Amino acid sequence: MNMDQLKRQAAARALEEVRDGMQLGLGTGSTAKHFVELLGERCAAGLKVIGVPTSEATRADAERCGVPLTTLDEIDHLDITIDGADEIDPELNLIKGGGGALLREKIVAAASDRMIVIADDTKWVPTLGKFPLPVEVIPFGLGATRRAIEKAFAECGVSGQMAVRKGKDGHVFVTDGGHWIVDAQLGRIVDPPGLAKALSTIPGVVEHGLFIGLASSAVLAGGEGIRVIERRKPKGDQE
Numbered sequence: 001m002n003m004d005q006l007k008r009q010a011a012a013r014a015l016e017e018v019r020d021g022m023q024l025g026l027g028t029g030s031t032a033k034h035f036v037e038l039l040g041e042r043c044a045a046g047l048k049v050i051g052v053p054t055s056e057a058t059r060a061d062a063e064r065c066g067v068p069l070t071t072l073d074e075i076d077h078l079d080i081t082i083d084g085a086d087e088i089d090p091e092l093n094l095i096k097g098g099g100g101a102l103l104r105e106k107i108v109a110a111a112s113d114r115m116i117v118i119a120d121d122t123k124w125v126p127t128l129g130k131f132p133l134p135v136e137v138i139p140f141g142l143g144a145t146r147r148a149i150e151k152a153f154a155e156c157g158v159s160g161q162m163a164v165r166k167g168k169d170g171h172v173f174v175t176d177g178g179h180w181i182v183d184a185q186l187g188r189i190v191d192p193p194g195l196a197k198a199l200s201t202i203p204g205v206v207e208h209g210l211f212i213g214l215a216s217s218a219v220l221a222g223g224e225g226i227r228v229i230e231r232r233k234p235k236g237d238q239e
């Protein structure tokens with residue numbers, strides 16, 4: 001079974017969680033695209049849902065597949081967001097943003113009652129960091145922002161090369177929000193929550209690709225089938 005088939009399997013399993021009348025966050029990326037396509041088939045068969053896309057690419061896919069859309073200005077919450085991830089650790093912390101939609105993805109995930117992450121099982125890692133960490137930045141004052149990011153990295157015990165992301169045309173990649181992305185090759189992030197907090201305090205940083213405490217569950221497809229991992233509750237929340 002190839003990688004694309006595994007991604008579609010994970011998307012199909014997540015679709016089982018969708019019920020009539022739900023308001024859904026629609027993720028961005030190759031795995032999330034499979035979910036949108038499968039959801040479109042269900043909508044054509046009579047399922048009544050409405051979605052909020054996390055990127056202009058997902059908006060176009062949803063419109064093509066016949067999925068009704070709305071915005072977070074028009075509704076007050078989402079029942080579930082279904083999205084992919086670039087890395088997932090055992091605490092269900094994520095690195096996201098390989099596709100450049102991390103800001104909208106995080107806004108939508110935070111507005112949702114649940115976030116289901118769908119992926120092939122190569123995205124499951126013991127420690128985050130092998131995948132470059134995307135940091136969305138304001139172009140103005142980029143040098144000062146990069147120095148502040150380097151300082152935050154040092155304080156959190158990580159370091160690595162940073163590069164402004166380029167698009168396929170060789171020019172600087174620009175997000176849907178009009179920002180740039182700096183990708184940081186960190187190798188191993190020992191304290192994802194601590195680094196997330198440090199990056200969030202930097203004025204030139206719009207958002208970063210560390211998704212901490214947002215994923216409720218992960219659906220992983222591999223050669224031996226589907227695994228569903230639920231996020232462990234903190235000790236104080238256990239019954």
